[in-house]
Amino acid sequence: MDIFLVEAIINGILLGGVLALLALGLNLIFGVIDVVWIAYADIVMCGMYVIYVLYTHYDVPLLFACLAGIAGMAAFGVAVHLLIIAPVLNSAPINQLLATGGLLFFLQSFATLLFGTDFRNIGVRLPVVEVASIYISFARLIAFLFGLIGAVALYLFLKRTYIGTAIRAVAQDRDIVGLMGIDQRRIYLATSAIGGALAGLAACLLVLQYDVHPFIGNTFGPVIFMICVLGGLGNMIGGFVASFIISQIIAIGGYYSNTELSYVLAFTMFIILMFVRPRGLFAR
Amino acid sequence: MLSLSAVSAGYGSFQVLFDVSLEVPRGEAVGVIGSNGAGKTTLMRVISGLIPLRAGTMTLEGLPLAGLPAHRIVEQGIAHVPEHRRLFPRLTVEENLRIGAFIPRARRRFAAQLDRVYALFPRLKERRQQPAGTLSGGEQQMCAIGRALMSDPKLLLLDEPSAGLAPLVVRQVFELIRRIRGEGLTVLIVEQNVQQVLDVVDRAYLLEVGAIRLAGTADELKGNRFIRQSYMGL
Ligand SMILES: Nc1ncnc2c1ncn2[C@@H]1O[C@H](COP(=O)(O)OP(=O)(O)OP(=O)(O)O)[C@@H](O)[C@H]1O
Ligand SMILES: [Mg+2]
Numbered sequence: 434m435d436i437f438l439v440e441a442i443i444n445g446i447l448l449g450g451v452l453a454l455l456a457l458g459l460n461l462i463f464g465v466i467d468v469v470w471i472a473y474a475d476i477v478m479c480g481m482y483v484i485y486v487l488y489t490h491y492d493v494p495l496l497f498a499c500l501a502g503i504a505g506m507a508a509f510g511v512a513v514h515l516l517i518i519a520p521v522l523n524s525a526p527i528n529q530l531l532a533t534g535g536l537l538f539f540l541q542s543f544a545t546l547l548f549g550t551d552f553r554n555i556g557v558r559l560p561v562v563e564v565a566s567i568y569i570s571f572a573r574l575i576a577f578l579f580g581l582i583g584a585v586a587l588y589l590f591l592k593r594t595y596i597g598t599a600i601r602a603v604a605q606d607r608d609i610v611g612l613m614g615i616d617q618r619r620i621y622l623a624t625s626a627i628g629g630a631l632a633g634l635a636a637c638l639l640v641l642q643y644d645v646h647p648f649i650g651n652t653f654g655p656v657i658f659m660i661c662v663l664g665g666l667g668n669m670i671g672g673f674v675a676s677f678i679i680s681q682i683i684a685i686g687g688y689y690s691n692t693e694l695s696y697v698l699a700f701t702m703f704i705i706l707m708f709v710r711p712r713g714l715f716a717r
Numbered sequence: 718m719l720s721l722s723a724v725s726a727g728y729g730s731f732q733v734l735f736d737v738s739l740e741v742p743r744g745e746a747v748g749v750i751g752s753n754g755a756g757k758t759t760l761m762r763v764i765s766g767l768i769p770l771r772a773g774t775m776t777l778e779g780l781p782l783a784g785l786p787a788h789r790i791v792e793q794g795i796a797h798v799p800e801h802r803r804l805f806p807r808l809t810v811e812e813n814l815r816i817g818a819f820i821p822r823a824r825r826r827f828a829a830q831l832d833r834v835y836a837l838f839p840r841l842k843e844r845r846q847q848p849a850g851t852l853s854g855g856e857q858q859m860c861a862i863g864r865a866l867m868s869d870p871k872l873l874l875l876d877e878p879s880a881g882l883a884p885l886v887v888r889q890v891f892e893l894i895r896r897i898r899g900e901g902l903t904v905l906i907v908e909q910n911v912q913q914v915l916d917v918v919d920r921a922y923l924l925e926v927g928a929i930r931l932a933g934t935a936d937e938l939k940g941n942r943f944i945r946q947s948y949m950g951l
Contacts (some may be wrong), residue, residue: 595819598808605805611787612765612797614820614868691740 445684447573450580452637455671456660458548464604464667465624466656468529470554472537476655477635480506480636481645484697488555503633509620510629552644567599583634596623659703680687718742718903719872724773726763727839733759735928744906747842748914751924757907758800761876766790792820796870800877802861810841810860813849817867834863855886875906891917913947915939
């Protein structure tokens with residue numbers, strides 16, 4: 434096989450790891466709280482700016498800047514829930530979409546106000562590793578590994594802890610969890626914090642590879658939504674698998690043509706698949 | 718132990734319960750019978766805090782319950798097995814039981830409680846790794862009762878535990894309720910299966926269109942002409 438094709442496939446897999454992390458976060462929030470955070474990719478953008486500012490302006494070591502980014506976005510997730518989601522929790526879905534959609538424009542405008550539209554880089558250059566004459570970016574490798582670690586950690590949390598089990602219970606039958614002694618509002622806050630933290634982790638992984646700018650969310654936000662819908666909204670395993678399908682389409686498509694066209698290809702495949710399986714690839 | 722006095726409740730502008738008063742003495746089993754739509758489930762929901770009471774008072778061992786949300790009422794010692802069982806279908810049997818022990822007091826005693834529930838329902842132990850949604854109707858009812866027992870309640874509320882089960886399984890369920898009673902637990906049970914429920918309870922109330930129409934010991938109600946004609950088809 435063509436060595437560059439192999440490289441494209443590997444890059445596709447590596448890209449899938451980060452997309453999977455974001456798809457998990459979005460699906461978790463949708464499954465548990467029953468709202469779609471339209472501004473999810475823009476929360477990642479905020480996390481990238483937090484890391485950028487701490488690292489380049491305040492000389493915070495990168496590891497600590499990243500941890501602060503994760504913690505900051507977890508807190509941000511809680512704030513998003515309290516200030517934006519909770520007031521419209523029982524309104525029509527269109528109102529919820531408008532509320533989180535409004536947050537998207539607010540965050541993009543606010544970032545533009547603070548930082549302008551410049552592309553900013555933390556200036557860390559990670560090496561490229563060569564394995565059997567295939568070149569792999571170390572940053573992508575790290576992103577993939579931590580994406581998987583994040584996914585496994587989330588799985589263990591949901592499976593092994595009381596709060597995690599309660600989160601899954603709320604997703605299955607929210608009306609009676611009170612009878613188990615579960616305070617639904619606290620579960621929503623915990624879920625929002627986890628969703629925010631996953632966005633923060635994704636921000637750490639992306640800031641190593643890409644420049645930050647106020648509209649970076651637009652480049653991968655639509656892809657994440659496509660992944661979630663393809664995997665079945667709220668279906669975490671479906672979203673995880675769909676992440677790798679979509680990232681392969683993008684990577685291999687990019688190899689045969691160019692990146693822009695590969696996105697067109699991915700969305701076209703998505704539309705076709707949605708006609709064939711309107712409730713997602715893995716609908717029960 | 719549980720005492721309701723002149724309780725009213727409903728949904729939106731639709732009132733379902735009118736001035737309901739009832740007593741559940743410690744260690745006894747009390748039944749509430751009534752036909753479809755009488756308000757039995759609504760009564761259970763009010764007691765466990767799923768819906769607020771509009772008027773009247775409600776106390777557990779003298780402490781007021783009114784105004785507490787459902788998750789706080791569990792901590793006071795009331796466990797509610799809801800109508801249609803409402804297990805979490807994609808959680809395993811054991812995860813359903815674990816969720817039943819969510820409150821801190823129960824969490825600390827999780828292992829002991831689990832042993833107790835598995836001793837009561839050996840079938841659940843065999844199926845503990847299975848998603849609850851794959852259990853048979855009778856097993857699901859056992860799992861739902863087991864989940865409620867995991868919170869180590871003082872008072873167990875059962876909403877139509879025999880509904881939708883085969884006659885043989887219905888008999889098993891009532892047999893289990895008798896055993897749970899034997900362990901000293903106080904029970905309030907709502908049923909349409911009048912004949913069988915009157916065999917396990919000490920006292921019962923008849924609820925009709927949201928109001929208590931009759932009250933008495935199980936034997937009194939069994940002998941009551943109106944109950945025999947309208948509810949037991951005798
Ligand atoms: N969530 C709800 N919203 C509005 N009205 C409701 C709701 N639940 C029940 N009702 C109405 O309240 C009345 C009493 O219902 P409830 O479920 O308490 O009766 P029930 O005695 O439990 O009946 P069944 O034997 O069928 O379970 C019925 O007229 C019902 O239509
Ligand atoms: Mg009912």
